[in-house]
Amino acid sequence: MNFYRSHVLVCAGAGCVSSGCLNTMEALVDENAKLGLDREIKVIETGCIGTCDLGPVIVVYPEGVFYRNVTTDDAREIAREHLLKGRTIQRLLYRNPLTSQLVQTYGEMEFFNRQLRIALRNTGVINPEVIEEYIARDGYEALARVLTTMSPEEVVATVTASGLRGRGGAGFPTGKKWGFTFRAMSDQKYVVCNADEGDPGAFMDRSILEGDPHAIIEAMTIAGFAVGANQGYVYVRAEYPLAVKRLQLALDQARNYGFLGKNIFSTNFSFDILIRVGAGAFVCGEETALLASIEGKRGEPRPRPPYPAVKGLWGKPTLINNVETFANICPIILYGADWYGRIGTETSKGTKVFAVAGNINNTGLVEVPMGMTLRQVVYDVCGGIPNGKEFKAAQTGGPSGGCLTKAELDVAMDYETLIAAGSMMGSGGLIVMDEDACMVDMARFFLDFTQDESCGKCTPCRIGTKRMLEILDRMTKGEGREGDMEALYGLAENIRETSLCGLGQSAPNPVLSMIKHFRSEYEAHIREKRCPAGVCQALMSYNILANKCRGCGLCARVCPTAAIFGKPKEVYRIERKKCVKCNACLEKCPFGAVVRA
Amino acid sequence: MKTVEDLRKLREEVRQMTKLREGEAEVRVVVGMGTCGIAAGARETLGALVQEIAERGLLSVVVTQTGCLGLCEREPIVEVNAPDGRTLYARVTPERARRILREHVQGGVAIEDWVIRN
Numbered sequence: 090m091n092f093y094r095s096h097v098l099v100c101a102g103a104g105c106v107s108s109g110c111l112n113t114m115e116a117l118v119d120e121n122a123k124l125g126l127d128r129e130i131k132v133i134e135t136g137c138i139g140t141c142d143l144g145p146v147i148v149v150y151p152e153g154v155f156y157r158n159v160t161t162d163d164a165r166e167i168a169r170e171h172l173l174k175g176r177t178i179q180r181l182l183y184r185n186p187l188t189s190q191l192v193q194t195y196g197e198m199e200f201f202n203r204q205l206r207i208a209l210r211n212t213g214v215i216n217p218e219v220i221e222e223y224i225a226r227d228g229y230e231a232l233a234r235v236l237t238t239m240s241p242e243e244v245v246a247t248v249t250a251s252g253l254r255g256r257g258g259a260g261f262p263t264g265k266k267w268g269f270t271f272r273a274m275s276d277q278k279y280v281v282c283n284a285d286e287g288d289p290g291a292f293m294d295r296s297i298l299e300g301d302p303h304a305i306i307e308a309m310t311i312a313g314f315a316v317g318a319n320q321g322y323v324y325v326r327a328e329y330p331l332a333v334k335r336l337q338l339a340l341d342q343a344r345n346y347g348f349l350g351k352n353i354f355s356t357n358f359s360f361d362i363l364i365r366v367g368a369g370a371f372v373c374g375e376e377t378a379l380l381a382s383i384e385g386k387r388g389e390p391r392p393r394p395p396y397p398a399v400k401g402l403w404g405k406p407t408l409i410n411n412v413e414t415f416a417n418i419c420p421i422i423l424y425g426a427d428w429y430g431r432i433g434t435e436t437s438k439g440t441k442v443f444a445v446a447g448n449i450n451n452t453g454l455v456e457v458p459m460g461m462t463l464r465q466v467v468y469d470v471c472g473g474i475p476n477g478k479e480f481k482a483a484q485t486g487g488p489s490g491g492c493l494t495k496a497e498l499d500v501a502m503d504y505e506t507l508i509a510a511g512s513m514m515g516s517g518g519l520i521v522m523d524e525d526a527c528m529v530d531m532a533r534f535f536l537d538f539t540q541d542e543s544c545g546k547c548t549p550c551r552i553g554t555k556r557m558l559e560i561l562d563r564m565t566k567g568e569g570r571e572g573d574m575e576a577l578y579g580l581a582e583n584i585r586e587t588s589l590c591g592l593g594q595s596a597p598n599p600v601l602s603m604i605k606h607f608r609s610e611y612e613a614h615i616r617e618k619r620c621p622a623g624v625c626q627a628l629m630s631y632n633i634l635a636n637k638c639r640g641c642g643l644c645a646r647v648c649p650t651a652a653i654f655g656k657p658k659e660v661y662r663i664e665r666k667k668c669v670k671c672n673a674c675l676e677k678c679p680f681g682a683v684v685r686a
Numbered sequence: 687m688k689t690v691e692d693l694r695k696l697r698e699e700v701r702q703m704t705k706l707r708e709g710e711a712e713v714r715v716v717v718g719m720g721t722c723g724i725a726a727g728a729r730e731t732l733g734a735l736v737q738e739i740a741e742r743g744l745l746s747v748v749v750t751q752t753g754c755l756g757l758c759e760r761e762p763i764v765e766v767n768a769p770d771g772r773t774l775y776a777r778v779t780p781e782r783a784r785r786i787l788r789e790h791v792q793g794g795v796a797i798e799d800w801v802i803r804n
Contacts, residue, residue: 092740094732094749096706150707151748173729174719175751194790214707221700259795355688541727575770 093131095172098630100146100213102137102296103331104453109160112144115626116161116216117147120168130172136335140200141453143183155196156181186450186472192196200451202361203470205432207440208256208293208416209456212300218337223303229348231422232307235314238352244315245271248418250426252438257374257411258489259591260437260504266408270316273406278318280309281402281409284325284332285379287371288487289538293442295413296454298325298332301416302339308364308418310349313360316408321362324379326369336364371542375590376409378544389546390590411516413442423667433459437503441517447483448523450475452684457502464498467521478523482606486515486533489595491602492528511602513595527624528607529614532600533561539596553584557600565625569615574604588681619686629670629685635660637682644683646676702745709711711748713791720754726761734780735764738787747791758801762779765781766790774802 099105099114110328121127138146143157147167154177156167163181170176170443182191183198192198206212215222223229235244249264270278282305286294298305309321324603325333340362342351351359372378373388380389380402417439421429433439437459443466446452450472457466463483467473473478482492485502492514493500500510507514522531540554557580560573588594604611612645613619621630633644633653638660645653645661652668655661663674675683687693709746716734717723732749739747755763760776764783773784782800791794 092702092736092744093706094736094739098707129733151709151711151750153709174724175717176719176753215704219703221696222703224697225700225702225704227697229693230697233693237690354690354693 090127091102092364092564093129094151094679095130096150097130097132097167098135098138098148098150098213099132100136100138100140100144100148102141102299103292103329104137104141105146105274106331107143108144111146113145113159113164116300116550117164117168121167121172124168124173125274126168126172128286133216134218135214136217137241137296137454139204139209139296139454140183140323140451142451143453147367148195148440152177153196155183155195155198156191157183180256184630186475187468190429200453200455200470200472203465204456205440205458206456207420207432208297208413208442209300209422209454211304214445215301215571217300217302218338220303220339220346225299227423228303229307229346231510232310232348233417238360241271241315241317244311244402244422247426248315248421250577251417251421251429252426252433252436253414253417253421253429254437254504255411256372256413256417256441256516258486258513260514263414266410267315268311269396270318270406270408272552274405275395275397275406277320277403278316278407279402279405279407280312280316280318280321280406281380281383281397282309282321282323282415283374283376283379283409283411284323284329285367285374286326286329286412286516287374287515288489288518289442289535290446291516293454293517295329295332297412297416298323298329298336300330302336303343304337304419305336305412305415306343306349308415309362310353310360311418311422312410312415314358316406318408319359319361321360322365322383322402323362324365324367324368324373324383326373328369333364333366340364363453368384370544372544372590372592378408378590380407388433392589394558400569405584413517426664434501434503441502441514443502443517443519445471445519445521447521448474448478448526459503460501462499462507463493463502466502466519467498470536474521474523480527481522481524481526482603484520484523484531484599485518486513486514486598487518487520488539489513489591489598490515491598492522492606493530494606509607513598523623525624527565527620527622527636528603528610529561529564529620530602530622530624533558533565535599536561536596539592543592543596547589547593549584549587550589550596553580553597554590554593556580557584557597561600564611564614565620566627567614567618567625569618571615573615574608574611577601577604586604623685626670630665631670631674632670632684632686633661633663634682634684637680639680639682641679643679647673649673705745707747712746713744713748715747715749715787715791716752716765716767717749718743718753718755718761718763718765719751720758720761721794722754722758723761723763726777728762730780731762731778731783732763734783735787738784738786742787742792744787744792747787757802766796768794770794774800775800 253263378390397407640658764778
């Protein structure tokens, strides 16, 4: 046998790949070989570890030392100093942004030790391309147990008792969905995994598929047994090539071992899974549009009922769950519904993965028990707001959700509490904004996204979102009018109530919630033609402060439109009409005399 | 893969692939790799330990390094951290390292002649 005294994990999630981790790994492997360490040290490519802004990331076991932003030269130094001589390289350690302390090991990082990883249990720990590493961590044990000791009814009952709810956005009880599909009478049923993750900023489904694809294969197979299906489909977007590649590899390995195919574990149960690659339309994350797309039709939603559990893919009963939902299934089977039910809150059981982005120190993926407060997630787990800025708001639920303000920092992050606070869980995108964010511009950004992604089938969504976007666009350009906010409210209400699917029904949410919480900012844009946060370029005006200007003329020289006049040693001035608000003078002035308002 | 037993057998075989990352070690063997240790041949000692562990299939053992312990004259120093306590060995040549693994780690009996005492 081979014995490796040290395992070196190199995060190879898509985030770290784009920051150059493959070169880092190559350098490490090369240096190890030069030092004769290659038989003692195993270098493992893993899925996303979660600290995406610190990539390339390397974790050295057994010590558990965590190195961040590792260049190729750093990697060679790690081989020479740490792997050969056991000396930790302090320079490459993570520094806690709040305490400025260096953190020696993975386990001491608050970012990790405040998390509870169930859906992400293997992501960033195992090599997703080696099925044996999955098996070593109890992989396929849940499937074995289900097929040999449980009836479909018992599986459905266990999932129901766990209290697991859909992680894709709506939060529908998973066990109920399984029960509906189980009870539907048909000669043919299907299981579909929704991996058409489209919310801007959310990437937990991609990370799970990239980092632990077998967890999804195993859970879908269990679902197939429970509801009586023999065929599964994973609908994954084409923008996730690494996820597609690793999933395909995992499917081949699972077939080779007999975890997929005919008579699994010598039982009568047969099941297989195919990948369907979507073309990247946001609306295809809506289940009926997704099913239409698998059938080869246009990705457009249809009215429900009938629900897919009754009439789904090719008119047959179909169970459709999100990636993160499936990722919770095997632990529920292995450790029981009671265990799962003890995590989280009364109505929201288990954990939720959040993709944290925006103005925050540790961006990346975190999995925490349901009910943790926004403050804990932002400050304790993710290290707070950078550059000493103030927290202003957090958008949850992506373009379908709403924002939470400073007053709501202590709101518990679970399905019901978030809805009561005027937002929603959604798929778990969490975008943090500091004091410099303009809430009109933010609302415009989200609406621009949903408007662009509207499939166009129903009028309220197709035309209504367009009209709303036009109003917001005008506001950011200083052309807002009295009555605009009332018009936004009216449109929003109509779109909400009459759109065909969730995309339209939820599209006005960010606008409504931002007006509700930051009304004065909207009023400033409309009445005073002013952007309090200083984001909307068209509303800016530049001035030179007479008491600070020394008359050096640098501003006039960098101005591309010759809008600045003056004589050396005298105070310069800006001609408003000619100014294109490019900010060049402000950046250039050495005395801070140019101001923007 | 025909039966559940096949799966469990395979899992036992591949357990070691990820075990090191889960921190479940019964015995920790620590080699002093300060400049003094390396000069006295600690690199070879470490290599011998890793090889012997592989040959004997000692899955519950973890090997790590440490810096100078202050007893440079008696390097290479190897520390064995077993459930029954901590033992320091002096002047551990590759041959001695192999014997320590066989007799102390596997056999449970410390080799008193080489142990560093107060």
